Amino acid sequence: MQAIDHQAELKRAGANRTGWSSSALYLMRRYPLGAFGLVVVIIFVLAAIFANSISMYDPTSTNARSSLSPPTEEHLLGADFMGRDMLSRIIHGARISLAVGVGSTLIGCFFGVAIGLMSGFLLGWFDLVTQRIIDIMQALPLLVMALVMAASLGPSLENTIIAISIPVIPHVARVIRANTLALREMPFVEAAKAQGMSDLRVAVRHILPNTVAPVIVLATAQLGSAILTEASLSFLGLGIPEPHPSWGRMLSESAAEYVRTAPWLVIFPGLAISLAVFGTNLLGDAVRDILDPRQRS
Amino acid sequence: MIPYLIRRFFLMAVTLFGMSVIIFVMLRLVPGNIADILFDSAGFIDPAAKAQIEADLGLDKPIVFQYLSWIGGMMQGDLGFSYVSERSTLDEILPRIPITAKLAALALAFSIILGVPLGVISAVRQDTKMDYFLRVVSLSGLSLPSFWLALLILMFFVQFFGTIPIYTREPQPFWDELVMYAIPAAAVGFRSSALIMRLTRSSMLEVLRQDYIRTARSKGASDKSVNYHHALRNAVLPVVTIIGIEAAFLIGGLIVTETVFNIPGVARFLVEAIQWRDYPIVQNLVMLIALVTVVVNFIVDLLYVALDPRIKYSD
Numbered sequence A: 001m002q003a004i005d006h007q008a009e010l011k012r013a014g015a016n017r018t019g020w021s022s023s024a025l026y027l028m029r030r031y032p033l034g035a036f037g038l039v040v041v042i043i044f045v046l047a048a049i050f051a052n053s054i055s056m057y058d059p060t061s062t063n064a065r066s067s068l069s070p071p072t073e074e075h076l077l078g079a080d081f082m083g084r085d086m087l088s089r090i091i092h093g094a095r096i097s098l099a100v101g102v103g104s105t106l107i108g109c110f111f112g113v114a115i116g117l118m119s120g121f122l123l124g125w126f127d128l129v130t131q132r133i134i135d136i137m138q139a140l141p142l143l144v145m146a147l148v149m150a151a152s153l154g155p156s157l158e159n160t161i162i163a164i165s166i167p168v169i170p171h172v173a174r175v176i177r178a179n180t181l182a183l184r185e186m187p188f189v190e191a192a193k194a195q196g197m198s199d200l201r202v203a204v205r206h207i208l209p210n211t212v213a214p215v216i217v218l219a220t221a222q223l224g225s226a227i228l229t230e231a232s233l234s235f236l237g238l239g240i241p242e243p244h245p246s247w248g249r250m251l252s253e254s255a256a257e258y259v260r261t262a263p264w265l266v267i268f269p270g271l272a273i274s275l276a277v278f279g280t281n282l283l284g285d286a287v288r289d290i291l292d293p294r295q296r297s
Numbered sequence B: 001m002i003p004y005l006i007r008r009f010f011l012m013a014v015t016l017f018g019m020s021v022i023i024f025v026m027l028r029l030v031p032g033n034i035a036d037i038l039f040d041s042a043g044f045i046d047p048a049a050k051a052q053i054e055a056d057l058g059l060d061k062p063i064v065f066q067y068l069s070w071i072g073g074m075m076q077g078d079l080g081f082s083y084v085s086e087r088s089t090l091d092e093i094l095p096r097i098p099i100t101a102k103l104a105a106l107a108l109a110f111s112i113i114l115g116v117p118l119g120v121i122s123a124v125r126q127d128t129k130m131d132y133f134l135r136v137v138s139l140s141g142l143s144l145p146s147f148w149l150a151l152l153i154l155m156f157f158v159q160f161f162g163t164i165p166i167y168t169r170e171p172q173p174f175w176d177e178l179v180m181y182a183i184p185a186a187a188v189g190f191r192s193s194a195l196i197m198r199l200t201r202s203s204m205l206e207v208l209r210q211d212y213i214r215t216a217r218s219k220g221a222s223d224k225s226v227n228y229h230h231a232l233r234n235a236v237l238p239v240v241t242i243i244g245i246e247a248a249f250l251i252g253g254l255i256v257t258e259t260v261f262n263i264p265g266v267a268r269f270l271v272e273a274i275q276w277r278d279y280p281i282v283q284n285l286v287m288l289i290a291l292v293t294v295v296v297n298f299i300v301d302l303l304y305v306a307l308d309p310r311i312k313y314s315d
Helices: A006-013 A020-030 A032-049 A086-122 A124-138 A142-153 A157-183 A187-194 A199-210 A212-235 A247-254 A263-291 B002-027 B034-042 B047-057 B063-075 B089-124 B129-143 B146-161 B174-208 B211-218 B223-261 B266-275 B279-307
Strands: none
Touching (some): A032 A086, A032 A263, A086 A124, A086 A157, A086 A199, A086 A212, A086 A247, A086 A263, A124 A157, A124 B002, A142 B223, A142 B266, A142 B279, A157 A199, A157 A212, A187 A199, A199 A212, A212 A247, A212 A263, A212 B129, A212 B146, A212 B223, A247 A263, A247 B146, A263 B129, B002 B063, B002 B279, B089 B174, B089 B266, B089 B279, B129 B174, B146 B174, B146 B223, B174 B223, B223 B266, B223 B279, B266 B279
């Protein structure tokens, strides 16, 4: 039999985690893909926050001389047909995509949790009506619904956030409702009610904190799809309008015409979208593994 | 069984009806209709002519009336007229449906052919390098925007073959038509194949943990028999359910891919109609999409019940 190195085995299993730093290191060793995803997301967030300091050029300033310039020292990722620097546009695009993605996910989750909680807790006619409405709204694919909303509201930053958050709400509400239905049968809820706690207090103090974990899992999953939906909307011309640089719109402007002549216009914005979504997906998978091991995929 | 079917049909009808109301209302949320767009592009606004156009199209009637005339027309088979081309919406939509249908069918076939075997391999060799590699590939498949993939494919063709696969309308011999559709179908189907791969993998993993697998192995069954004969048959059940959700993914992918490859299908038509504020077309197209989604989910539910003897016809 081999000699067992007890210290190494204990360390691998994550014993003796004293503070947040040792816990963090353990998590990174155990979920390497998730750690990588976290790093990617942090990079994008930092790029979005410090966009003005990092980019060499103003993303909207045109320069006819550099029109369609390939990647050179002056324009690290090339320039588009109006001479705008691609790298700066991509960095500022992170700001837009993250704002829309995070904004719509937060709004959607907020309303989804509220509706799901009320629906699962109050039951009765409120539940019946909301359930039907949720079923109906889920009958349409996300992009189609967002398309129609964006089309009717008109292209603007706020409208895009609203358009994307609306299909998220029934999704979140459904999961939270199922969770609430399960939670309300728990003994601690019965105990709280026996103590004379009002319904509202029970809902907020006891049930709500226990739904946080599924919400986080849902939110990280929805974030990636929100970013993709914003890119698709902007690509179709119904998303973020002119002055703001959006990765999706950059791809539609370059589209099929420049495929042969200026491939950098096509490669880099798409790469940015893919990396951002990839990072959030990796992070979301790891978060789900941590918070809900039963769902391990 | 019959009462179950009747109940399902009734539910479907209610859902579709609710959908029509929501769609109708969503489209008219913001003031501004096609008369505005026509005049915006002309550059001037002539109130009399605008009022005339609105009256012609019935836009000046109250909303409830407009909605009821749409629904009433639908019952009689009259779906209204396109604002842009002034032909009946049926004439505009129907010819485009087979194109999109072929693309969708090919994409679905592609995603299943690619996704299921890879998912099985990934599950059977869990936590090996191959598994990690396939998981990363499938995750990146889910992260790629479909339109970017389509653009990349376009770029690949242009760089290496000098030509772009162009869609032509003339009837073609079967194989040529297959090739013509194959490339956009691959672009659309890639994302779905990633989803199917992940699901097959997790479903397979769960099945492989079961006791009956252990029994089969201890009885000496070969790995191949255990994996394919016993495990896979049980693992595909959730995959069948996913196909219903697949429809949603596919439609989104179809919309952008048809735009990139310039294919005159129903999905691209939707975008054009939206850009033109061509309400009759948009309404009917979205209803069509909703109808297809609801019907596909219904068929999938029936299939699931047929495939899994443990499930009864309960709701």
